[in-house]
Amino acid sequence: MRIDKNNYEAYLLDYLEGSISDQDKQLLLLFLDEHPELKGDLETDINISLEPEQVGVACHFKDELLKHEAQNYDLPAKDYLFIKKAEEGLTVSEEAELLLAEPDELAREKESASYQQLRLQSDSQITFDDKNKLRRFILLPVLKQTVARRGIAAVASIAVILSVWINLNRPVIVEPTTASNDKNNTQKIEAPAIALNKILEKPVVNQTQPSKDSLLELSKNPMNKAQTKADSTQKVTITPESAQYLASINQIKRFESAPINAYEHGLNVMMPQYMNNNLLRAELASIYQQIEQEEATPSLSLALVEGGVKVMNFLSKESVKMNKYYNADGKVVGYKLKGDNLEVNRRVK
């Protein structure tokens, strides 16, 4: 490369530092001989350095710019280091920093120990007792809905078929027979027509309900049964066609009974009548009697209601009707008020 005024300084600096090659050195000296005004540059002092004071000023600003990790926590550096030591441990540089921050070894250990003891301990005695409320259970699909429905349908079908079959093959029903204490009586039973006549001649219990007045009378004088008994029974006459029809009914047709004496016959006939007349009616009579007593001495609230109805009826010309409901003991359990535009049902407390 040719040395000229634009690049001779680079060769000159290499020459001064002693790193120039021999070939370049010859070229540089030849160039300086051609330009003697530049020969003075060969005496340049290259050992020049900065003064140390200038570095000191830069360090002063650097300290002001440096930040500490503790500033993130708004904590003093010393506290930060102690807490960090207790929490997660310190690095070597942080240990050294702590050493500088707290030179007193005893004070350092004391402070460090106090932070170590700030760990909270949970109270293991506190437990949640209602765990069962939180647990869940699996419902296993033992029987699918479709299977269940088909099964139920099949069972129902079988039940219907069985019931029909049972009805068709029902065994012969044993007819009711009259009680007899004559075991040796083996006489052949009468012909059905004769037996039928006997049945038809039997007095039939009157199924109509006794009147309230008769029951009240009975409750007042239970021994007076004659009239009631007479009222309650009557002879029924049946036409031969009806009798034939009745005789054709299975139960009656197949009626077989041993002859009985008059006492047994009377007992069989009278016992139901007696029970009907004396026990059931006596019970009904006692209920009516209680109702009568209740009406005679009504409760205060009911009396007030009844009084109110009477007043209303007086004012409105009998426009309100009051019906009372009784329970099996004859006590009033409710009442019903019915007017032209009003109907009220109330229970008695």
Next chain:
Amino acid sequence: MTVEEFNQAVNQYSDSVYRFILKNIKDEDKAKDIIQDTYEKLWKKHDEVNFLKVKSYLFSAAYHTLIDLTRREKKQAQWDDVDFKNHSHTDGYTDLNEVLHQAVERLPETQRMVVMMRDYEGYSYKEISEITKLSEAQVKVYIFRARKFLKEYIGNIEVLV
């Protein structure tokens, strides 16, 4: 998570979650309601929640329920409002843990909860940040500030020890 794992979660974690809630609100009935609610939330999502993460899920649900409750009741205190000097303790104590819990009750809500998670359950900063949805750095800041407050509250710890 299967039903069996759910029930396992009840057996294993309900005590610690209940303790965490109770220590924060001091009301047994409310604590029971919150734990019921917490497990109800877990049950609704039990198909999605991994059993390995269930503890964190429970604490997270409980934490957020507590935060909501506190905000509703407007009891949350600010860190700046805490005056160390006013809370410093000078009376003599015999039980350090007792005093520590008194001090913890005076901490702001979030600080108290993260410290409890750290100390009671041994969670790392990262785990607490996942539970609370705070950044890890923020969790660390809360814990360090709480430690400082506890230290200041207790005062001269030598009296206690």
